[in-house]
Amino acid sequence: GAVVSQHPSRVICKSGTSVKIECRSLDFQATTMFWYRQFPKQSLMLMATSNEGSKATYEQGVEKDKFLINHASLTLSTLTVTSAHPEDSSFYICSASAGAGNTIYFGEGSWLTVV
Amino acid sequence: GENVEQHPSTLSVQEGDSAVIKCTYSDSASNYFPWYKQELGKGPQLIIDIRSNVGEKKDQRIAVTLNKTAKHFSLHITETQPEDSAVYFCAATNQAGTALIFGKGTTLSVSS
Numbered sequence: 001g002a003v004v005s006q007h008p009s010r011v012i013c014k015s016g017t018s019v020k021i022e023c024r025s026l027d028f029q030a031t032t033m034f035w036y037r038q039f040p041k042q043s044l045m046l047m048a049t050s051n052e053g054s055k056a057t058y059e060q061g062v063e064k065d066k067f068l069i070n071h072a073s074l075t076l077s078t079l080t081v082t083s084a085h086p087e088d089s090s091f092y093i094c095s096a097s098a099g100a101g102n103t104i105y106f107g108e109g110s111w112l113t114v115v
Numbered sequence: 116g117e118n119v120e121q122h123p124s125t126l127s128v129q130e131g132d133s134a135v136i137k138c139t140y141s142d143s144a145s146n147y148f149p150w151y152k153q154e155l156g157k158g159p160q161l162i163i164d165i166r167s168n169v170g171e172k173k174d175q176r177i178a179v180t181l182n183k184t185a186k187h188f189s190l191h192i193t194e195t196q197p198e199d200s201a202v203y204f205c206a207a208t209n210q211a212g213t214a215l216i217f218g219k220g221t222t223l224s225v226s227s
Contacts, residue, residue, distance in 0.1 A: 109156075
C-alpha cells in the first residue's frame, strides 16, 4: 500500500534554533499534504494544509511565520519550526493524499524535543 | 468548522469480547469517515473507512456503520485480541472535503 515517510523520527534541538522535518510520499503523487501536531495523550490537531506549488493554509491559532511549510514537489513537503522553544516540543505528524476524495495516509511522525 | 466527538475515552474489555466506539460529527457536508489505530510513539494507521454513500462496511473482525441522518458513525471490533490494545481515532472531512478532523481518541485495553 501507499507509504508516507517522515524524517527525522526524533530530533533534539536547542532553544532558539530552527529544525526541519521532511514528509515524503513514496509511491504516489501527493497533491495535498497535511501537518498535524499531537501532545501526549491528546488527539491530532491540524496545523496546516499544503497543496503542491502553492502557499499553505494554516488553521486558526497556528503561526505561519513560526511553522514554515513548503510543498515544492508532488512527493515532498517540509515543516520548519523556527526559533524553537520548549513549548514547541511535540509529536509532529504529516499525512498525504492524491487529492480530494482519495485515501489519506499518515507518516510515522517526528518527535521534537526543544531543550 | 467540523467538530468530531468520540466516546468513550477509555474502554476495557476481555479478550474475545466485542468493542464499540462511537463518534458524532457536526458538518452534514462531511463525506469521508476513516478510523485510525495509533500505537504508542507511532503515527496513525488506517484500519477502515466509510464514505457517505455507504451505511456499513466490514473487514474481517472490524466493521464501521454510518448514520448520516443522525450524523454518527461507529467502529465495531469483534473477538478482540490483546494486540488490538491501542488508541483509536475517528475522523471526518472538514468543509473543504480534504483535511481530516479527529475525535479525541479512545484508549482500548484488551486483557487476556
